[in-house]
Amino acid sequence: MPNMIVCCKQVPDPEAPPSLFKVDSAANKMVIASDVKPVIGQYDEFALEAALRIKGKQGGKITVLSLGNKIARDVIKKSLAVGADELILLEDEAFEESDSWATAYALAAAIKKVGEYDVIFCGRQSSDWDAGQVGIGIAEILGIPAVTLARKVEFSDGSVKIDRVIPDGYETVDVAPPVLITVTSELGALRYPALKGIMAAGKKQPIVYKPADIGLESSQVGAAGRHINLSKLFQPVKEAKCEIIEGENGEEAGVNLALRLREAKLL
Amino acid sequence: MAENKGILVYGELTEGKLAAITTELLGCGRKLAGELNEELSCLLVSDSIGEAGKEAIAFGADKVYTAEDPSLKQYQVESYLQVIDRLVKDTAPRIVLFGQTAAGRDLAPHIAFKAETCLSTDCLDLSIDPETKLLLQTRPVYGGNAQATFVSELLPQIATIRSKAMSPLEQDDSRPGEVIPTKVEIDTSAIKVKVVETVKEEISGIKLEDAPAIVCGGRGIGSAEPFNTSLKELAELLHGAVGASRPPADNGWVSEAMHIGLTGKIVAPDIYFAVAISGASQHIAGCSGAKHIIAINKDPEANIFKEAELGVVGKYEEVIPALTGKLKELLSS
Ligand SMILES: Cc1cc2nc3c(=O)[nH]c(=O)nc-3n(C[C@H](O)[C@H](O)[C@H](O)COP(=O)(O)OP(=O)(O)OC[C@H]3O[C@@H](n4cnc5c(N)ncnc54)[C@H](O)[C@@H]3O)c2cc1C
Ligand SMILES: Nc1ncnc2c1ncn2[C@@H]1O[C@H](COP(=O)(O)O)[C@@H](O)[C@H]1O
Numbered sequence: 001m002p003n004m005i006v007c008c009k010q011v012p013d014p015e016a017p018p019s020l021f022k023v024d025s026a027a028n029k030m031v032i033a034s035d036v037k038p039v040i041g042q043y044d045e046f047a048l049e050a051a052l053r054i055k056g057k058q059g060g061k062i063t064v065l066s067l068g069n070k071i072a073r074d075v076i077k078k079s080l081a082v083g084a085d086e087l088i089l090l091e092d093e094a095f096e097e098s099d100s101w102a103t104a105y106a107l108a109a110a111i112k113k114v115g116e117y118d119v120i121f122c123g124r125q126s127s128d129w130d131a132g133q134v135g136i137g138i139a140e141i142l143g144i145p146a147v148t149l150a151r152k153v154e155f156s157d158g159s160v161k162i163d164r165v166i167p168d169g170y171e172t173v174d175v176a177p178p179v180l181i182t183v184t185s186e187l188g189a190l191r192y193p194a195l196k197g198i199m200a201a202g203k204k205q206p207i208v209y210k211p212a213d214i215g216l217e218s219s220q221v222g223a224a225g226r227h228i229n230l231s232k233l234f235q236p237v238k239e240a241k242c243e244i245i246e247g248e249n250g251e252e253a254g255v256n257l258a259l260r261l262r263e264a265k266l267l
Numbered sequence: 268m269a270e271n272k273g274i275l276v277y278g279e280l281t282e283g284k285l286a287a288i289t290t291e292l293l294g295c296g297r298k299l300a301g302e303l304n305e306e307l308s309c310l311l312v313s314d315s316i317g318e319a320g321k322e323a324i325a326f327g328a329d330k331v332y333t334a335e336d337p338s339l340k341q342y343q344v345e346s347y348l349q350v351i352d353r354l355v356k357d358t359a360p361r362i363v364l365f366g367q368t369a370a371g372r373d374l375a376p377h378i379a380f381k382a383e384t385c386l387s388t389d390c391l392d393l394s395i396d397p398e399t400k401l402l403l404q405t406r407p408v409y410g411g412n413a414q415a416t417f418v419s420e421l422l423p424q425i426a427t428i429r430s431k432a433m434s435p436l437e438q439d440d441s442r443p444g445e446v447i448p449t450k451v452e453i454d455t456s457a458i459k460v461k462v463v464e465t466v467k468e469e470i471s472g473i474k475l476e477d478a479p480a481i482v483c484g485g486r487g488i489g490s491a492e493p494f495n496t497s498l499k500e501l502a503e504l505l506h507g508a509v510g511a512s513r514p515p516a517d518n519g520w521v522s523e524a525m526h527i528g529l530t531g532k533i534v535a536p537d538i539y540f541a542v543a544i545s546g547a548s549q550h551i552a553g554c555s556g557a558k559h560i561i562a563i564n565k566d567p568e569a570n571i572f573k574e575a576e577l578g579v580v581g582k583y584e585e586v587i588p589a590l591t592g593k594l595k596e597l598l599s600s
Contacts, residue, residue, distance in 0.1 A: 151523075168467055170466055255589050
């Protein structure tokens with residue numbers, strides 16, 4: 001039965017209206033309105049679903065790993081509620097402002113501490129900084145193969161079969177574990193937690209690791225462990241103003257839109 | 268260690284010719300090479316490179332390294348990585364550029380982590396800081412809600428570039444340059460991922476990337492059918508193509524290849540109809556290059572109206588057939 005690890009990042013809800021995302025250019029920081037709720041990254045949820053489907057068929061154990069500071073328990077515990085077995089939080093002020101390198105490095109260190117793993121799942125990209133690097137980075141640090149953009153994953157003893165999205169289609173690949181897999185949206189949405197799962201998750205406590213617990217110095221994590229620096233954060237100004245085409249009803253507005261498009265020589 | 272110098276572009280081929288993204292990378296690389304006063308080289312990896320090496324020179328490369336071998340017929344991440352990693356070690360470039368393509372987004376993080384440096388993916392702009400000579404790497408973050416410029420002192424500096432973000436140079440077949448074949452040695456024992464089957468999903472009609480007009484449907488379309496009827500009818504009238512936001516692709520209403528956005532295709536048609544699409548920043552990331560965006564949405568508060576130039580507040584079921592009907596009449600007269 002496979003041991004699976006899923007890396008889940010807490011992010012501000014990426015579907016929140018763009019107007020709630022502002023930049024403080026003096027501080028070079030994102031300012032996100034407090035009504036934007038934290039959630040598990042979208043692609044990380046797909047990754048969790050991939051692991052749950054394998055567990056549903058083959059059994060096995062799912063450990064969820066999340067790195068950050070002030071990780072909201074009710075948000076991250078959703079992973080336990082849907083069926084993950086264990087939750088490990090790399091949670092400390094020192095982890096703040098990690099870049100892709102520092103994140104992958106710390107997650108890989110935690111994975112080494114967990115020790116036994118057949119498949120590590122990540123999302124194809126985080127739902128805040130959108131880098132798409134950490135999964136492959138973990139694989140490089142651990143020296144295991146990475147298969148990206150999975151839309152279907154099947155596990156059997158000694159082999160993992162993955163359908164991965166390629167331009168205009170997909171390819172099926174076969175690899176022996178251990179392997180790191182990044183998951184894309186076509187795999188399908190995360191299942192809803194059942195009431196029983198929510199109750200059980202409520203009682204479970206996550207394991208919390210500080211940098212020292214995974215054998216890292218403070219110079220190797222967070223802002224100190226970065227390989228790249230943010231020199232400027234900004235929001236390009238949009239001057240677009242939409243002209244709304246009216247009509248008594250939808251049909252009339254459609255006709256008026258056609259007339260306007262012609263008049264403006266757009267078609 | 269040798270001093271890192273020059274710019275290396277990882278080039279891609281489509282049907283034996285240089286891919287559009289590669290000409291864009293070379294255009295950008297040439298600009299950076301000028302600012303640094305260093306050489307621009309290009310690596311081509313394939314089973315058959317033909318004249319593409321010369322083409323890369325015509326588009327701006329000073330040197331083209333070719334890695335040609337039957338084992339490189341199909342993209343396979345580990346074998347390609349062996350070739351690229353070796354060339355990066357041998358030539359010690361200052362900057363390595365990839366396209367933000369299927370291969371580029373796969374390969375670049377591996378190369379960056381192997382070199383223990385760093386990478387900026389999906390860049391929209393690259394320039395050289397005149398004082399430090401470091402690469403300023405600008406990319407969208409938070410799904411496109413903001414942009415960030417990154418800088419690092421580690422070499423090589425690695426970036427992937429979004430398609431259509433850079434302009435190619437005019438092809439100039441008289442440009443001097445050198446094609447240098449490299450010896451391909453693949454350690455097959457290190458290949459762990461075996462490709463068992465490749466399934467291509469044929470898309471009929473015009474490719475999204477080339478279409479002058481796109482009619483793009485969102486979750487509000489509600490099912491597969493309208494993509495093949497009302498939206499298709501409008502697209503065909505405009506000699507364009509039908510696209511989709513992510514939910515219709517995730518729901519299986521349309522092929523994955525039709526998905527437009529940050530994690531789908533990046534398109535830049537003359538005219539883009541966003542139909543029943545709310546206008547999430549991750550979707551806009553894929554279509555903001557369109558010259559004119561037209562929104563049809565029943566919700567007057569939808570964010571798409573902040574992006575569009577013209578809009579109709581209404582149900583697409585009513586608006587689209589009337590629009591198509593009237594346009595048919597206007598375009599034939
Ligand atoms: C990291 C990341 C990457 C992503 N990448 C992409 C991407 O590449 N592409 C992408 O599209 N999304 C992407 N997303 C998802 C994105 O955030 C949105 O969830 C998605 O774009 C929403 O699609 P939509 O507008 O079709 O659906 P919704 O947001 O549900 O909007 C549907 C709209 O239809 C309207 N509507 C409903 N019925 C009708 C009707 N009868 N007539 C007219 N209007 C109607 C509604 O008013 C609503 O505005 C990504 C998300 C993340 C976090
Ligand atoms: N702080 C984090 N904690 C847990 N997993 C993470 C974290 N950051 C990134 N990941 C994982 O790595 C994937 C890619 O992230 P990124 O490279 O930041 O786009 C995400 O989808 C997650 O699965």
